[in-house]
Amino acid sequence: MRFPAALLMGLGGLILLPACRESEPDFPYCPAPEVAEVSPPEPRRLPPPPRVEEARRKEPSVRVSLPGPVFSVRLSGPWTAVDEASGRSLERGRDLDGAFTLDKEGLSVGATRFPARRVRLVPGNGRFEMNKVAYAGELLLGAGADGAPLALNLLGLERYLAGV
Numbered sequence: 001m002r003f004p005a006a007l008l009m010g011l012g013g014l015i016l017l018p019a020c021r022e023s024e025p026d027f028p029y030c031p032a033p034e035v036a037e038v039s040p041p042e043p044r045r046l047p048p049p050p051r052v053e054e055a056r057r058k059e060p061s062v063r064v065s066l067p068g069p070v071f072s073v074r075l076s077g078p079w080t081a082v083d084e085a086s087g088r089s090l091e092r093g094r095d096l097d098g099a100f101t102l103d104k105e106g107l108s109v110g111a112t113r114f115p116a117r118r119v120r121l122v123p124g125n126g127r128f129e130m131n132k133v134a135y136a137g138e139l140l141l142g143a144g145a146d147g148a149p150l151a152l153n154l155l156g157l158e159r160y161l162a163g164v
Helices: 052-058 157-163
Strands: 004-009 014-018 061-065 072-083 089-102 107-109 112-114 118-123 127-130 133-136 138-143 149-156
Touching: 061 157, 072 138, 089 112, 089 138, 089 149, 107 138, 118 127, 127 138, 149 157
Parallel strands: none
Antiparallel strands: 004 014, 061 149, 072 089, 072 118, 072 127, 089 107, 107 112, 118 138, 127 133, 138 149
8 A cells, every 4th residue: 555645635625645656657646757957066166376485475574684795605405596576587506606796787696697686596405604604594685775785684584583
């Protein structure tokens, strides 16, 4: 015996309809099953991960003037030179060592010439030497407001406070 699927009030009274079974689709009281088209959910598009340069800009940075006027620079291991004005990479190398000099066309460290007035040297190991003193962070070389050679140590605030 089947159990009622619905109770209906008709003119003559109460009508009981039998329940439909999937095995009996041709049974006269069973409506055709409704098929709903379900589209897959739209994939969530995540924003691209921030580039290293963008992540570095989010952390407050500290610029510390390095003692001069004689600037002897040494970077051990891989390094990248970045034009401070445009942010584009100028050159990559390994083991940079020499005196920092500045002229109208750009600057030099030893025999390596950079065609920019301000160059940020990013050491691969995060350390460099200036005048035989070791520093953590990056090195900014260029001309100051008065045109004199300038050397700055660039550090994130957290790293600076840990060193102080």
